[in-house]
Amino acid sequence: MPTAARDAWDALNDRQRIYLTVLFHYDQDLEALRRRESARGRFDNTPAKAWRRIPFNNPYGPVPNSLRAQGVYDSGAGATLAALRARGLITTETAPGILRDPVSVWLTRAGRAAARAGTGARPAPARPPKGLLAERLWRQLAAAAAAERDGTRCQEMRGENHLYLCVGYEQYNSRGYLRGRSVPTGTYYVFTEAGRAHYRTHHATYRELYPAVDAPPLAEGVS
Structure with a gap:
């Protein structure tokens, strides 16, 4: 268990822990x-x-x-949120409203x-949304991107990942995002046009996933 995370929890008082736990759940x-919707192709x-926005002060909302129910939703709510925010555990935004100003909360990492x-x-294991790669395959594309023009050495392709990423393995439903390039020093995997397009289009999504x-x-x- 990371020491910083444990220390951050230990530094909270009981009330702050209740707030953080409720927001976390x-x-x-x-x-x-989000995962269920992704699994359904949505x-x-x-x-x-x-x-990830959490509505905080809707009087009859779940939070x-x-x-x-735990006896801590009262006039001190704002001060408790401020304490969590000061510790970098949450961020908040307040919007102008009619009867009240809606407060939104987000947990930080x-x-x-x-x-x-x-x-x-x-943490729940990440499942790739439909059309995106599993983490092990994305890691290989990221390695190829880091290598830039030189590409990734054939020997550095882990396990059977090449069967699902590289041109020439259509029988395995390969995406065809990488292709082999032979040079005097060995064989390297570099991006295909489809691979470059996929990487650039979904880069931000993969970084989040x-x-x-x-x-x-x-x-x-980069080729």
């Missing part, structure tokens, strides 16, 4: 809904800030109801990590 429900490029450290929750993968932007002219 709502955030994870939104994430699960994935789109809506930014995370839009679909106020949960906090109210640090906020999710702290909540997981405190509650013992495990697989944040642990170091995936640089694809340089102009």
Whole structure:
């Protein structure tokens, strides 16, 4: 368990932990809904800030109801949110309203990590939306992008990934995003036109889906 995340949780008082936990559970429900929609082929490029937004002060919404049930939804709510925000665990926005000013909350990565450290929750395994690659295959494309014009050495292609990424393996439903190029020093995998288009089109989405993968932007002219 990361020390920073555990330390962040330990630094909170009981009330702040309740708030962070309730917000975390709502955030994870939104994430699960997003995965279900993706599995049904309804994935789109809506930014995370839009679909991860947590309505906070709708009097009869799920977050106020949960906090109210635990006796902590009161006039001190704003101060508690401010304390979590000051620690970098959440961000908030307030919009002008008629009867009240709607408050929206987003958990930061640090906020999710702290909540997981405190509650013992495990992150759900990422499942690629329809049409996108699994993490192991995206990692190979990212390596090819990092290598730029030189490409990735044949020996560096892990396992059977080449069967699903490279030209010449149509029987495995290969995407054809990479092709082999032989030079005196060996064989290298470089991008095809389809591979370049896929990488550039979905780069931001993949970065959000697989944040642990170091995936640089694809340089102009990379082949």
